[in-house]
Amino acid sequence: MTNTALRDWRTCRVVESRTVTPRARRITLERPVPLGRPAAPGSHVDVRVRLGEGPLAATDIRSYSVVESDPTGTLLTLTVQLAEHSRGGSAHLHSLRVGDTVEATRPLQDFPLLAGADGYVLLAGGIGVTALVGAARALARLETDYRLVYVGRSRASMAYVDLLQAEHGPRLELHVDDEGTALDVEALVHEVAGAPGRRELLMCGPVRLMDAVRRAWQSADLSPVDLRFETFGNSGWYDAEPFEVCLPEQGVEAVVAPDQTMLEALSAAGADVMWDCRKGECGLCLMSVTDLTGRLDHRDVFLSDAQQQGGRQVCVCVARVVANAGAGPARVTLAFA
Amino acid sequence: MSDDALRERVNAKIFPHPLDTWYAVAWDHEVTHRGILARTVAGRPMALYRTEAGRPVALADACWHRLAPLSMGKLVGADEIQCPYHGLRYNPSGRCTRLPAQETLNPSASVPSYPIVERHRYLWVWPGEPARADPAAIPDMHQMDDPAWAGDGLTIEARCNYQLILDNLMDLTHEEFVHGSTLGQDELSQSEFSTRLESDDHVSVTRWMIDVAPPSFWAKNIRDRFPDFSGRVDRWQIIHYYAPSTICIDVGVAPTGTGAPEGDRSQGVNGYVMNTITPETERSSHYFWAFMRNYRLSSQQITTELRNGVKGVFGEDEVMLQAQQQAIDANPDYAFYSLNIDAGGMWVRRILDRMLAAEGALDTPRPAAPPDARALTGEPAPPVLR
Numbered sequence: 001m002t003n004t005a006l007r008d009w010r011t012c013r014v015v016e017s018r019t020v021t022p023r024a025r026r027i028t029l030e031r032p033v034p035l036g037r038p039a040a041p042g043s044h045v046d047v048r049v050r051l052g053e054g055p056l057a058a059t060d061i062r063s064y065s066v067v068e069s070d071p072t073g074t075l076l077t078l079t080v081q082l083a084e085h086s087r088g089g090s091a092h093l094h095s096l097r098v099g100d101t102v103e104a105t106r107p108l109q110d111f112p113l114l115a116g117a118d119g120y121v122l123l124a125g126g127i128g129v130t131a132l133v134g135a136a137r138a139l140a141r142l143e144t145d146y147r148l149v150y151v152g153r154s155r156a157s158m159a160y161v162d163l164l165q166a167e168h169g170p171r172l173e174l175h176v177d178d179e180g181t182a183l184d185v186e187a188l189v190h191e192v193a194g195a196p197g198r199r200e201l202l203m204c205g206p207v208r209l210m211d212a213v214r215r216a217w218q219s220a221d222l223s224p225v226d227l228r229f230e231t232f233g234n235s236g237w238y239d240a241e242p243f244e245v246c247l248p249e250q251g252v253e254a255v256v257a258p259d260q261t262m263l264e265a266l267s268a269a270g271a272d273v274m275w276d277c278r279k280g281e282c283g284l285c286l287m288s289v290t291d292l293t294g295r296l297d298h299r300d301v302f303l304s305d306a307q308q309q310g311g312r313q314v315c316v317c318v319a320r321v322v323a324n325a326g327a328g329p330a331r332v333t334l335a336f337a
Numbered sequence: 338m339s340d341d342a343l344r345e346r347v348n349a350k351i352f353p354h355p356l357d358t359w360y361a362v363a364w365d366h367e368v369t370h371r372g373i374l375a376r377t378v379a380g381r382p383m384a385l386y387r388t389e390a391g392r393p394v395a396l397a398d399a400c401w402h403r404l405a406p407l408s409m410g411k412l413v414g415a416d417e418i419q420c421p422y423h424g425l426r427y428n429p430s431g432r433c434t435r436l437p438a439q440e441t442l443n444p445s446a447s448v449p450s451y452p453i454v455e456r457h458r459y460l461w462v463w464p465g466e467p468a469r470a471d472p473a474a475i476p477d478m479h480q481m482d483d484p485a486w487a488g489d490g491l492t493i494e495a496r497c498n499y500q501l502i503l504d505n506l507m508d509l510t511h512e513e514f515v516h517g518s519t520l521g522q523d524e525l526s527q528s529e530f531s532t533r534l535e536s537d538d539h540v541s542v543t544r545w546m547i548d549v550a551p552p553s554f555w556a557k558n559i560r561d562r563f564p565d566f567s568g569r570v571d572r573w574q575i576i577h578y579y580a581p582s583t584i585c586i587d588v589g590v591a592p593t594g595t596g597a598p599e600g601d602r603s604q605g606v607n608g609y610v611m612n613t614i615t616p617e618t619e620r621s622s623h624y625f626w627a628f629m630r631n632y633r634l635s636s637q638q639i640t641t642e643l644r645n646g647v648k649g650v651f652g653e654d655e656v657m658l659q660a661q662q663q664a665i666d667a668n669p670d671y672a673f674y675s676l677n678i679d680a681g682g683m684w685v686r687r688i689l690d691r692m693l694a695a696e697g698a699l700d701t702p703r704p705a706a707p708p709d710a711r712a713l714t715g716e717p718a719p720p721v722l723r
Contacts, residue, residue: 116430302443
């Protein structure tokens with residue numbers, strides 16, 4: 001959606017914090033001023049998180065979908081999953097208790113529900129469900145033709161199953177890996193292609209799932225316009241591991257830690273590179289790969305499938321490199337695109 | 338909330354406008370597939386067009402990229418609009434379908450698309466939360482396209498807050514002074530009137546003037562239907578306000594003593610003054626009006642004469658409303674004083690205030706946070722452990 005110019009950072013009070021899965025907590029923030037309307041479906045807030053302990057700890061900004069809000073947009077409920085390689089962002093939020101405060105923006109909109117399609121498929125993978133709870137509720141209220149497909153590793157790891165079952169009944173389809181009901185992506189996309197009218201698929205989940213859907217969507221000859229997704233650029237095909245990056249033009253070499261992006265490592269080492277969205281969407285941080293030891297894990301949504309396969313360019317805000325077994329440390333050499 | 342706070346809000350000189358509601362944005366014929374109309378509703382600039390199939394579209398008039406006005410662009414294909422600056426394209430849902438110099442579509446690329454419905458010869462848009470838009474809430478202006486009625490109208494770009502126009506239409510005693518040569522007569526401010534809250538979004542103001550000389554506008558109208566008519570009439574004005582900003586006025590005259598006040602209007606002439614006012618900014622409004630009649634339906638001459646006549650009358654209102662707005666702005670220290678003739682307008686203000694409250698637009702004290710936010714969705718909360 002046309003971006004919200006006013007971010008309106010405020011000190012918000014935590015009015016609810018409780019466990020919803022072994023790794024996820026539901027956290028409700030109270031903004032000191034009402035927004036005047038409920039947070040729109042698909043909106044998120046940016047939260048200033050502390051990385052580490054103590055008053056001198058660095059801070060960074062993380063985005064979390066608004067799962068629900070009150071009618072005045074004063075109470076904003078997020079659901080935060082503890083990240084595997086967290087430097088403290090999600091851990092900081094998990095440590096918050098009722099009465100604590102945190103800095104957060106007003107709801108921002110990058111993933112609006114757009115009216116006008118003949119039907120909608122909402123595809124949620126794991127904690128990605130948080131980006132779709134509001135959209136599903138709005139579609140139900142509008143009495144639209146929709147399905148909510150929710151994929152997870154185990155039932156215990158899936159937040160809000162009971163709530164969604166109550167709100168969506170037979171329109172909710174659960175696919176749980178360890179119950180032997182894993183999602184058949186090809187079949188899902190095939191059904192969309194066979195349904196009458198214009199169908200939109202909105203998804204949020206791990207990159208592997210979203211890549212699989214994108215490929216199936218493309219092979220089914222469906223329009224990319226109708227495939228919409230929210231990505232916070234934080235998952236890939238491979239687990240994050242350390243790798244080396246160098247930018248000879250600026251005489252910069254750096255090691256990228258597992259909890260750090262290539263962009264952060266380059267900047268910390270003194271490189272001056274262009275960037276903007278920092279979630280692999282805009283393409284401003286695109287750089288050329290001139291040498292590579294290991295495999296690229298692109299993690300962006302700017303490059304096409306073919307461009308990623310070609311491996312000539314990467315979005316340094318999200319891309320990583322993983323070592324090939326027995327081939328020495330992973331390393332990438334970059335040049336300006 | 339205190340009564341004083343309510344009083345202060347309803348007497349506001351610059352009245353805020355609700356967003357979760359339908360506003361007329363254009364006449365049906367103004368929006369086409371041949372070009373793009375730029376118009377601002379409730380502070381939201383919109384680019385309006387029709388698809389090849391004739392379906393109306395209202396998109397935010399600012400490209401997602403660098404906010405260039407889409408209304409300066411062009412229509413491409415069956416239903417898309419192209420930004421004039423870098424050629425980004427959008428479909429009727431506001432989803433970007435083409436970005437320059439890249440092979441993928443950015444997942445966020447889109448502009449807001451406003452719900453838009455064609456009804457009663459107007460296009461209506463909903464500038465607020467799209468999920469709340471219900472076309473059943475569009476006000477009843479059926480005389481606009483009912484075969485029992487004929488007529489036409491125009492648009493006034495009024496340089497004033499929309500509420501000043503509602504005030505104007507809810508109290509017609511001003512006709513004696515503003516429209517002295519056409520509609521005015523002493524009896525307007527001497528006759529009694531009754532103001533009723535018909536329902537939570539409908540107010541009526543009724544005024545009958547019994548056994549009066551018809552003013553020039555009405556003398557012409559009744560002679561259009563009854564060329565031999567002369568003498569005195571019973572004149573009525575029954576104002577119907579439908580929230581947020583539509584006013585349909587049932588007007589007419591019948592020879593006095595022929596039973597019009599009791600319900601027999603067969604010897605008279607009846608018109609409906611159709612008005613729907615759309616806030617553009619805080620200090621400007623799109624004022625769509627038409628004059629409909631239920632006699633001599635096939636006479637284009639009468640349609641044209643009535644439209645021209647009412648245009649002249651409303652031109653007098655336009656001058657007054659603009660001057661009033663300028664005086665309001667030039668006198669920031671002075672407040673309004675509301676008279677008994679303002680009863681209709683004050684009901685309008687109170688209804689609008691309730692609409693604003695319902696959408697959370699008033700700066701009211703917030704309810705305390707529930708102990709568990711699940712209460713917000715009706716989900717049962719577990720017992721609170723302390």
